[in-house]
Amino acid sequence: MPSPALPLIRATAANAIKAVTASSPNSRIPKPLKFDQNRHLLSRFAFGPWGSDNPGTPDTWFEKQVVLGQKSAGYAGIAGLTDLYPYLLRPPAQTRAQLTAEGNLYGGTSQDQVLRATLALQAWSPAQLYETVVDFFSNRLNVANYSDGVWANRASYDRDVIRANAFGTYRAMLTAAMKHPAMLMYLNGDVSTWVAPNENLGRELLELHTVGITAGYTQTDVVDSARILTGRGVDGRFSDYQWSNGAHSPGPVQVLGFTHANASTATGEEMGDAYVAYLATHPATATSLARALCVRFVSDTPSAELVQAVADTYLANDTAIVPMLRTILRSTEFWDSRGRKLRRPMENVIATVRQLKLTAVDLDKGATALANLGSGLGNRPLQAAAPPGYADTQQSWLSAGALLRLWNAQLNLLNGAWPDSITKPTPDFLYGGPAPATVSVALDALAKTLIGTAMTTNEQNALLEYLGESPGLSLTRSKLPSILPHVAAQLLHTAHHHLR
Amino acid sequence: MNPPPAVDPLTRHAAEVGAALESQDQAWSKGFTRRRFIQGAGMVGVAALGTQLVTTRASFAAPTAAGADPTSLNSMVVVFLRGGCDGLRVVVPNSSTLGFDHLAQARPALLPAASTLLPLADGWAANASLAPLMSLWNSGELAFVPAVATSPLRSHTTAARYMESGGQPTLTTGYLDRLLTTLGPGTTFRAVSAGYGQPDSFQGYEEKIALDSLSAYSMPGWSTEDAAVAAESLYRGLDMPLASKVRDTVASLATAATARAQATPANGAVYPSNNSFASGLRDIAAMLKAEVGLQVATVDVGGFDTHTDEANDLDRLLLSVSQSLAAFMTDLGPQRRSRVTVVVMSEFGRRVAQNASGGSDHGFGGLMWLLGGGLTKSQVAGRWDQLSPTALDQGDVRGLNSPFDVLGEVATARLGAGSLVTMFPDLAPAPLGLLRR
Numbered sequence: 001m002p003s004p005a006l007p008l009i010r011a012t013a014a015n016a017i018k019a020v021t022a023s024s025p026n027s028r029i030p031k032p033l034k035f036d037q038n039r040h041l042l043s044r045f046a047f048g049p050w051g052s053d054n055p056g057t058p059d060t061w062f063e064k065q066v067v068l069g070q071k072s073a074g075y076a077g078i079a080g081l082t083d084l085y086p087y088l089l090r091p092p093a094q095t096r097a098q099l100t101a102e103g104n105l106y107g108g109t110s111q112d113q114v115l116r117a118t119l120a121l122q123a124w125s126p127a128q129l130y131e132t133v134v135d136f137f138s139n140r141l142n143v144a145n146y147s148d149g150v151w152a153n154r155a156s157y158d159r160d161v162i163r164a165n166a167f168g169t170y171r172a173m174l175t176a177a178m179k180h181p182a183m184l185m186y187l188n189g190d191v192s193t194w195v196a197p198n199e200n201l202g203r204e205l206l207e208l209h210t211v212g213i214t215a216g217y218t219q220t221d222v223v224d225s226a227r228i229l230t231g232r233g234v235d236g237r238f239s240d241y242q243w244s245n246g247a248h249s250p251g252p253v254q255v256l257g258f259t260h261a262n263a264s265t266a267t268g269e270e271m272g273d274a275y276v277a278y279l280a281t282h283p284a285t286a287t288s289l290a291r292a293l294c295v296r297f298v299s300d301t302p303s304a305e306l307v308q309a310v311a312d313t314y315l316a317n318d319t320a321i322v323p324m325l326r327t328i329l330r331s332t333e334f335w336d337s338r339g340r341k342l343r344r345p346m347e348n349v350i351a352t353v354r355q356l357k358l359t360a361v362d363l364d365k366g367a368t369a370l371a372n373l374g375s376g377l378g379n380r381p382l383q384a385a386a387p388p389g390y391a392d393t394q395q396s397w398l399s400a401g402a403l404l405r406l407w408n409a410q411l412n413l414l415n416g417a418w419p420d421s422i423t424k425p426t427p428d429f430l431y432g433g434p435a436p437a438t439v440s441v442a443l444d445a446l447a448k449t450l451i452g453t454a455m456t457t458n459e460q461n462a463l464l465e466y467l468g469e470s471p472g473l474s475l476t477r478s479k480l481p482s483i484l485p486h487v488a489a490q491l492l493h494t495a496h497h498h499l500r
Numbered sequence: 501m502n503p504p505p506a507v508d509p510l511t512r513h514a515a516e517v518g519a520a521l522e523s524q525d526q527a528w529s530k531g532f533t534r535r536r537f538i539q540g541a542g543m544v545g546v547a548a549l550g551t552q553l554v555t556t557r558a559s560f561a562a563p564t565a566a567g568a569d570p571t572s573l574n575s576m577v578v579v580f581l582r583g584g585c586d587g588l589r590v591v592v593p594n595s596s597t598l599g600f601d602h603l604a605q606a607r608p609a610l611l612p613a614a615s616t617l618l619p620l621a622d623g624w625a626a627n628a629s630l631a632p633l634m635s636l637w638n639s640g641e642l643a644f645v646p647a648v649a650t651s652p653l654r655s656h657t658t659a660a661r662y663m664e665s666g667g668q669p670t671l672t673t674g675y676l677d678r679l680l681t682t683l684g685p686g687t688t689f690r691a692v693s694a695g696y697g698q699p700d701s702f703q704g705y706e707e708k709i710a711l712d713s714l715s716a717y718s719m720p721g722w723s724t725e726d727a728a729v730a731a732e733s734l735y736r737g738l739d740m741p742l743a744s745k746v747r748d749t750v751a752s753l754a755t756a757a758t759a760r761a762q763a764t765p766a767n768g769a770v771y772p773s774n775n776s777f778a779s780g781l782r783d784i785a786a787m788l789k790a791e792v793g794l795q796v797a798t799v800d801v802g803g804f805d806t807h808t809d810e811a812n813d814l815d816r817l818l819l820s821v822s823q824s825l826a827a828f829m830t831d832l833g834p835q836r837r838s839r840v841t842v843v844v845m846s847e848f849g850r851r852v853a854q855n856a857s858g859g860s861d862h863g864f865g866g867l868m869w870l871l872g873g874g875l876t877k878s879q880v881a882g883r884w885d886q887l888s889p890t891a892l893d894q895g896d897v898r899g900l901n902s903p904f905d906v907l908g909e910v911a912t913a914r915l916g917a918g919s920l921v922t923m924f925p926d927l928a929p930a931p932l933g934l935l936r937r
Binding site for chain 1 (some may be wrong): 565582583653654655656658680693695696697698701710711712713716717718719723726727729730731733734735736737738739740741742743745746748749752802803805807809815855856857859861862885892
């Protein structure tokens, strides 16, 4: 067992790295992966490295990303994206009017644009930290894209709830979510009234969005949670949030430690905001959110100590999101966790695009190609049907069917299967220069480009067997150039690329 | 007693953190070590059989060999209706004795029109959307168990976890994983989940295959057989669950090809199109027809969380589920399906009273369905209390029957599990007499 490097949280990422590399003989990194600070950083706080580009020192990279994320908030990560996808910026009522004008009121045009924009930004926005945080919280406060009744307001949810607050506080994000027509429609808050409160939103607010199931609330708490939120509705045109005194359930309420006389329906909305703020700052919410972040960024089984440190950061910074990430970045546990996460299927595809530095030939077609690539993977962003969103553990995604689909996607991207949409990697790119003289040198060059490290003997032998050739064979006589995408794909099929 | 020796707090803390990390490592690599142990333990005959199964293109002939334990030929397919299916609208307690009067008062908007109901037995009646399944009722191949108990918390995730852990939410394994352990080694395709990932009931040590599409289940690349060998070789010697999954995936390719050859529905079966549940069942039928040694399969259907507009939404969903199940049974045909038992379940039932949105909120006692081979008869089985305001559990149908008694009976009577101790550690089995041995 490794000797744990204490303390867990250091003043800087550089210090944490130093502590981890000092005990490197005891590294917990699974073979054949090795400590690689750049690839680790960019596999966790980004959707994968962009080719072999060097991010610089992690502390500096992170702070630059924070500034970049603030500058690129919303959809500014790709110039021209909102011109291409104008629904991204429309308020719900305008979206509704525009969809009506297009003769496709209940159609998915607006939601298609959100999906494509999300994928394009994940693959190609330089504000990668911002996109990983958006991805995390979209999933945490899931409102399934394409679910009933959100055709006019899902884009606004993405923009005004998630992206607007991704680098702000969770309290603000949650407060906005609990007043958003998309969330209200998705979890039936729109039809919950004093006559018979619908428990769906009140329950999930406790279980998924804040304190979690182990916080010790009861069915009575759930009913009161639902009652507190009655009155929050959606206008008759299914577009905008609307408060209604007449729908609110008056009378005393108690949920965990929150109590209120709730004497007048006129103050019901304000009380609800206080309730949401109470939950956002509850220690159980801090732990639950911190744990989910550690599972996203560190490992499927983060230590209780790391979770606590991140939860403490959350409470000490008025529920701000970025400081929690900074705590993770400066932990030795983070830097000792390379390869201890499985990339989720869609993330694997995006990471493939980034590793190969593929760009969109045409932005809309490129984004659409990414969406199509994801259609067989069950993991397209914003599309988890159920309220908990997608799981982010190996157990949930390690599947034979998914492996074969991913290997197929990797090969297709290497083959340039969508010439009008996404670029194809050139041999020069794959070799990192002009074609080498021998098979052996060529394979090493491919490994450097695709997995960022030299191959082990076993790996080199496996590829030589695949080629049926000897290492010293001249490349001009080898079949490697003629099946280059297939050999390159083999390197992307490995643990180097499938682990996060 | 001497005082314990003083330990430097930092050292003690380091030891604690070290222990925690070790348990994390074990959790992360769980399954792999254990599986290696099973292989290492010998079982030469099984290992030899396994090698044959996964590396030749010959169909899996062993189960029909003379002298084989007949239960080793049987299969169980678990259909999970995600969201909490409103059993009271699927199979209606349609007589005063069963409590119809309370039902009529508490949920007028959720009662199917009386004229549309399909009579079953003893006062029970099925929703008209189950019409595609009624021929199975008439042939003794359809049964229901109402008032199935679940977790008291009425939360989707907790109740589903409760059901799929086999009532053992603190265990890290699912009940189907523990069933596989009980049954002993099998083929690469012994456990399959149709879909994108695997359900909690499959969590644990035994190897399983998750696939969303049999037709997409093939190795891409130049010279696909060599490509598969190369992909596997690149993981040679690696000690991680991903490596183990790669080996299993590569080993399963040839068998998958034989199953794909059976993918065309037989006996005129027509599966609903554009329906992942139907295509999942079609793939499972193909594997069953190809005799790949499939023992346990799972497939999920979503959309049962009917907080609003339940009458329309649920009936439409039930119709597609019934059509899919009917196609599955037709595809298998009477002879093949006599070795297949389908169990349909959900995480909980829904509240007896309707809500203000034309729907129902999370409830307690739910409904299980059984279809296929080995049923003693078509029936509505298990305990039931006449519905009345005082006979409910916080407004919900009580949990009078254990889901694990139903699942356990399938395991013992149909799959030949000798004991349920591993599968359901705390259960004192009380089978309902649903199945023949």
